[in-house]
Amino acid sequence: MKLSNVLRLFTSILILSFGTSAIADTLSDTQARGHVRCGVSQGLPGFSNPDADGNWVGIDVDVCRAVAAAIFGKGGDEKVEYFPVSAKERFTKLTAGEYDILSRNTTWTLSRDAKIGLTFNGVNFYDGQGFMVPKALGVTSALELDGASVCVNTGTTTELNLADYFRANGMSYEPVVFEKADEVIAAYDSGRCDVHTTDKSGLAAQRTKLAQPDEHMVLGETISKEPLGPVTREGDEPWSDIVFWVLNALITWDELGLAGGDAVKSIVGDTSSTPEVKRILGVEGDTGGHLGLEKDWAYWALFEVGNYGEMYERHVGANTPLALARAGSPNAGWKDGGLLYAPPIR
Amino acid sequence: MEKKQIIEKRKPPIASIGTIGWIKGNLFSTWYNSLFTLLGIYILYSIIPPIVQWGIIDAVWSGEDRTVCEWYDENKVKYRAGACWLYIKVWFNFFSYGFYPDAEQWRVNLTFIILAISIALFFIPNFKKKHYIGIFLFVGYPIIAFFLLSGNETLGLHHIPTHKWGGAFLTLLLGGIGIVFALPLGIVLALGRRSQLPVVRALCIMFIEFWRGIPLITVLFFASVMFPLFVPQGVDIDTLLRCIVGLTIFGGAYMAEVVRGGLQALPKGQYEAAQAVGLGYWRMMGLIIMPQALRIVIPGIVNTFIGLFKDTTLVAIISLMDLLLAVFTSQANPDWMGFPFEGYIFIAMCYWIFCFSLSRYSLRVENKLMVAHQR
Numbered sequence: 074m075k076l077s078n079v080l081r082l083f084t085s086i087l088i089l090s091f092g093t094s095a096i097a098d099t100l101s102d103t104q105a106r107g108h109v110r111c112g113v114s115q116g117l118p119g120f121s122n123p124d125a126d127g128n129w130v131g132i133d134v135d136v137c138r139a140v141a142a143a144i145f146g147k148g149g150d151e152k153v154e155y156f157p158v159s160a161k162e163r164f165t166k167l168t169a170g171e172y173d174i175l176s177r178n179t180t181w182t183l184s185r186d187a188k189i190g191l192t193f194n195g196v197n198f199y200d201g202q203g204f205m206v207p208k209a210l211g212v213t214s215a216l217e218l219d220g221a222s223v224c225v226n227t228g229t230t231t232e233l234n235l236a237d238y239f240r241a242n243g244m245s246y247e248p249v250v251f252e253k254a255d256e257v258i259a260a261y262d263s264g265r266c267d268v269h270t271t272d273k274s275g276l277a278a279q280r281t282k283l284a285q286p287d288e289h290m291v292l293g294e295t296i297s298k299e300p301l302g303p304v305t306r307e308g309d310e311p312w313s314d315i316v317f318w319v320l321n322a323l324i325t326w327d328e329l330g331l332a333g334g335d336a337v338k339s340i341v342g343d344t345s346s347t348p349e350v351k352r353i354l355g356v357e358g359d360t361g362g363h364l365g366l367e368k369d370w371a372y373w374a375l376f377e378v379g380n381y382g383e384m385y386e387r388h389v390g391a392n393t394p395l396a397l398a399r400a401g402s403p404n405a406g407w408k409d410g411g412l413l414y415a416p417p418i419r
Numbered sequence: 420m421e422k423k424q425i426i427e428k429r430k431p432p433i434a435s436i437g438t439i440g441w442i443k444g445n446l447f448s449t450w451y452n453s454l455f456t457l458l459g460i461y462i463l464y465s466i467i468p469p470i471v472q473w474g475i476i477d478a479v480w481s482g483e484d485r486t487v488c489e490w491y492d493e494n495k496v497k498y499r500a501g502a503c504w505l506y507i508k509v510w511f512n513f514f515s516y517g518f519y520p521d522a523e524q525w526r527v528n529l530t531f532i533i534l535a536i537s538i539a540l541f542f543i544p545n546f547k548k549k550h551y552i553g554i555f556l557f558v559g560y561p562i563i564a565f566f567l568l569s570g571n572e573t574l575g576l577h578h579i580p581t582h583k584w585g586g587a588f589l590t591l592l593l594g595g596i597g598i599v600f601a602l603p604l605g606i607v608l609a610l611g612r613r614s615q616l617p618v619v620r621a622l623c624i625m626f627i628e629f630w631r632g633i634p635l636i637t638v639l640f641f642a643s644v645m646f647p648l649f650v651p652q653g654v655d656i657d658t659l660l661r662c663i664v665g666l667t668i669f670g671g672a673y674m675a676e677v678v679r680g681g682l683q684a685l686p687k688g689q690y691e692a693a694q695a696v697g698l699g700y701w702r703m704m705g706l707i708i709m710p711q712a713l714r715i716v717i718p719g720i721v722n723t724f725i726g727l728f729k730d731t732t733l734v735a736i737i738s739l740m741d742l743l744l745a746v747f748t749s750q751a752n753p754d755w756m757g758f759p760f761e762g763y764i765f766i767a768m769c770y771w772i773f774c775f776s777l778s779r780y781s782l783r784v785e786n787k788l789m790v791a792h793q794r
Binding site: 393 | 495510512517519521640644647658749753
C-alpha cells in the first residue's frame with residue numbers, strides 16, 4: 074500500500090469513528106443499560122459535589138437524576154452513573170460516548186454549540202462573573218475599582234472577561250493570578266489584592282472560606298453572561314429533546330407551584346386540576362409518547378427530584394452555605410422578573 | 420630511686436564530658452557556632468509551638484458537623500478552632516475507597532489482606548516453599564484481585580465499574596501495578612538496548628527515548644482524551660486500564676536506563692567467564708549478570724519506584740479519583756468547604772508513610788544482598 078493510501082485509510086477510520094458516535098440511539102442504549110450516564114464536575118459547591126457517603130449531590134446532578142426518573146419511572150433517579158470530568162476533557166469524552174449527558178456548569182456559547190458538535194438543552198442556572206471586595210474598601214460599584222489589584226484564576230475566561238471589562242470602562246488594574254481556587258481565595262484573604270473575581274456562584278462559595286465572611290461583599294455588577302445547562306451530543310435529537318424537556322418540566326412545575334415528593338401524589342387523582350396540570354401529569358394526552366417515554370414521565374421527574382425551585386433551594390439557595398437568594402436573581406421565574414421561562418408542554 | 424606512684428584516676432573536667440561537654444564542643448565551640456545555635460533555637464521556638472497549638476491542643480477530633488470547628492456568633496463574626504481533624508474522620512471512608520459502594524468495600528480490604536499475607540509469608544526466613552508464593556503473587560493474585568475488585572456476576576459479586584474506584588485504594592493500585600510491571604519491562608528494554616541485534620537495539624532505543632522524552636501528563640492525556648477518538652465506537656478500553664498501561668510504559672522506560680547502568684557497571688570478565696563455562700545468553704543473564712547488576716542499582720530502582728508512586732497524583736487531571744483528587748473533591752462539598760490544610764496534611768502523611776516504608780525496605784534488601792561490599 075502506498076503511503077497516501079495508508080493515510081486515506083487512516084482518515085476514513087477516524088471519520089467513521091467520529092460518525093458512529095453521532096448516529097447511535099442513546100435512549101434505547103440507556104434503557105437497555107438500565108442507567109443514565111452523566112458527566113459531572115470534579116467538585117463544584119452546590120452544582121455537583123459528593124457527600125461524605127460518596128453520593129453525588131447538586132443542582133447539576135439533579136438534572137441527570139430527573140432525566141433518569143423520567144426514563145425509568147419510580148426510583149429511577151438513582152439509576153445514574155456519574156463520571157467526574159475535568160474542564161479539559163468534558164467535551165471529548167461526551168463526543169466519544171463515555172457518557173450521554175454533560176451536566177457540569179458548562180456555559181452555552183456559539184462556538185461550543187456550532188463548532189464542537191454539541192447540543193445545549195436549556196439553562197439550569199444563570200451565572201455571571203462578579204466582584205468581591207472587603208467592605209472596608211468602601212467601594213459600592215465595580216466602576217470605582219480603577220487601579221485595583223485583582224486576584225483571579227489563570228487561564229480561564231474569567232481572566233479574559235476581567236480584561237475586557239476594565240478596558241471597556243477605561244480603567245487600569247493589576248492582575249494577581251493563581252492556578253487553583255483555594256490559592257486565589259487565600260491570597261485575597263491575606264490582603265494580597267483588593268478584589269476577587271470569578272462567577273457569582275463561585276464567589277458565594279469562596280466567601281464562606283474567608284476568615285471573616287461578613288467583612289466582605291459581592292458587588293452588584295455582573296460583567297459576563299454564563300448560562301449553564303446540560304449538554305448532549307449533536308445528531309441525536311430524540312435524546313437531546315428528552316434532556317431539554319425534562320429540565321423544562323422541572324421549571325414548569327416551579328411555575329405551577331407544585332412541589333415534588335408526596336405533595337404531588339395527592340394531585341394525581343384530583344379531578345379539579347387544571348387541564349395544563351393534567352396534561353403534564355400524563356392523566357390527559359400523551360406528551361411522553363412524543364419523547365419515546367411513558368405518559369407519566371414528568372410526574373416521576375417531579376416526584377423524585379422536586380421542582381426547579383426546590384432543587385435550587387436545596388443546593389444553592391438562601392438556607393445553604395452558598396446563600397444565593399433566588400428572588401431578584403436571573404434564576405427566578407419569568408413571572409417574578411427572572412429569566413426562567415419554560416416553553417409550553419403540550 | 421624514686422618510687423613511681425600511680426596517680427588515682429580523676430574524672431575529666433565537668434565542662435568537657437557528658438551533655439554539657441557535648442553542647443560546648445558541638446554547639447558553642449566558636450562564636451559563629453554559638454550564633455547559629457541561638458538562631459536555630461529561635462526558629463524552632465517560633466515554629467513548633469504554633470504548630471502544636473494548632474494541630475493538637477486546639478484541634479477538633481470529634482463532633483457532628485463543621486460547627487464544632489468553625490462557628491459564628493450573633494454578629495456574624497467567625498470563630499475557628501485549631502485543625503479540624505473531624506473533617507478527615509468524616510471523610511475517611513471516601514478518602515480510602517472513593518465511590519466504591521460501602522457494602523462492597525470488604526472486597527477491597529480482602530484484596531489487600533491477601534496481598535499482605537502472601538508478602539508476609541514471603542519474608543519468613545527459612546520458609547521453604549517461597550517459589551510457590553512468588554508464582555502465586557505474579558500469576559494467581561492478579562486474577563483473584565481482578566475478580567474481587569471488578570466483580571463477576573456468576574461468582575455473586577456485583578460489577579463495580581472502574582470509574583467508581585478511588586481514594587487511597589486507587590493510588591495504591593496505580594502505584595502497585597506500575598511498580599510491579601515497570602521493573603520487568605525495564606529489564607527487557609535494558610537488555611534489548613545492549614543487544615547485538617541491530618533491529619532489536621534500534622527499536623529499544625527508540626522506545627526508551629520516545630517515552631523518556633515526553634512528559635507523563637501528555638501520556639495520560641493521550642491515553643484518556645485522544646485514545647477514544649482513534650478507536651471505533653464499539654471498541655471500549657477502560658480508562659483506568661489505558662492509564663495503567665501508560666504509567667507502566669513510562670515507568671519502564673526510566674527503569675530500563677537504571678538497569679542499563681547496572682549492566683554497564685559489571686566488568687567484561689563476568690560475561691566472558693559465564694561464556695567460558697558454556698552458558699547461553701539467557702542463562703548467562705539470568706544466573707550471572709542480572710543478579711549482580713540489579714543488586715548494584717537497588718537505590719536507583721527504588722528511586723524510580725518512589726517517583727512513579729508519587730507521579731500517580733497526575734491521574735487527577737484525567738479525572739481518576741485518586742487520593743489527591745478525592746481530597747480536592749471533598750472540599751467542594753458546601754458543608755465541608757474551607758479545610759484544605761487538614762486535607763493536604765493528611766495526603767502528605769499517607770504518601771510519606773508509603774514512600775518511607777518503601778525506602779526502608781529497600782535499605783534492608785540492600786544490606787542483605789551487599790555482603791561482599793559491606794564497609
